[in-house]
Amino acid sequence: MNSERINTKNQANPKQKSNTLHLSVMQNLPGLNISIGHFLPRRALFIVCFLVCTPFLSRAESDTETLNEISTVSNIYVQELMHNIADLNPGSFEYSIASPSSTQKLFTCASPIQVKPLSDAFISGRFVLKVYCTSPNPWSVSLPGELKHFLDIVVSARPLNRGEIITKHDLQWKKIASKLVRPGYSMDKESLIGYEIKRSLQVNQPIKPSHITPPLMIKKGQHVSITAQLNRLKVKSSGIALSNGTLGQVILVKNRKTKRVIEATILAPGKVMVRL
Secondary structure (H helix, E strand, C coil): CEEEEEECCECCCCCCCCCCCCCCCCCCCCCCCCCHHHCCHHHHHHHHHHHHHHHHHHHHHHHHHHHHHHHHHHHHHHHHHHHHHHHHCCCEEEEEECCCCCCCCCCCCCCCCEEEECCCCCCCEEEEEEEEECCCCCEEEEEEEEEEEEEEEEEECCCECCCCECCHHHEEEEEEEHHHCCCCCCCCCCCCCCCEECCCECCCCECCHHHEECCCCECCCCEEEEEEEECCEEEEEEEEECCCECCCCEEEEEECCCCCEEEEEEEECCEEEEEC
């Protein structure tokens, strides 16, 4: 079975694998009645080879050429389809397709050999191609194949313990079949960097939202910088955080000068804003 691989991340033309075809041709020659004893040994051998071996070789070469043409056109057909699908879908694709049987008698096709799919489900899964000739002696063969779609997901590059902050060195890519991708699997490394591990993870484990939490930017009791804004007017003061918080979260802050408790939105580590 021939196989090919197409990756949407690398748009180089896929390499077509060469086919290895084993041909066994049995041919009867009625009407030939040869007696080796009537000829000298060397002449007898020459005549036998001329009358018997030559038809075998010509028929074998013809059949081999037709089989090679079938493999070539079927692979080209699937490759073109794969490129079209890859342009519209992320990830990478791999396919395999069966070689035509060498036992089937196929006459040389005078017209171009044609290909068409016998199934509509060509995005992923098994498929069947019909390869056929229309003249002078029509014939057709069915070649089963399989298409696989893969996606790269983010997994842990090492065991990660609860409370650790994720860095780029803690993450790696893993290619899996698209049918195995579960909701919540991440396909973006950058979006995970800086998050805190909420539950311990094993190496090569997919990272899901339930495994992480945004890192704390402000901790309870921490001194913070308060910016109070009214239109274009800004007033800065200092305060003490009364609870933990992450980016964008609203927490309670006590103004150190006025002792007033206010609600403020976390802008960055140690910085909050109050809109008046």
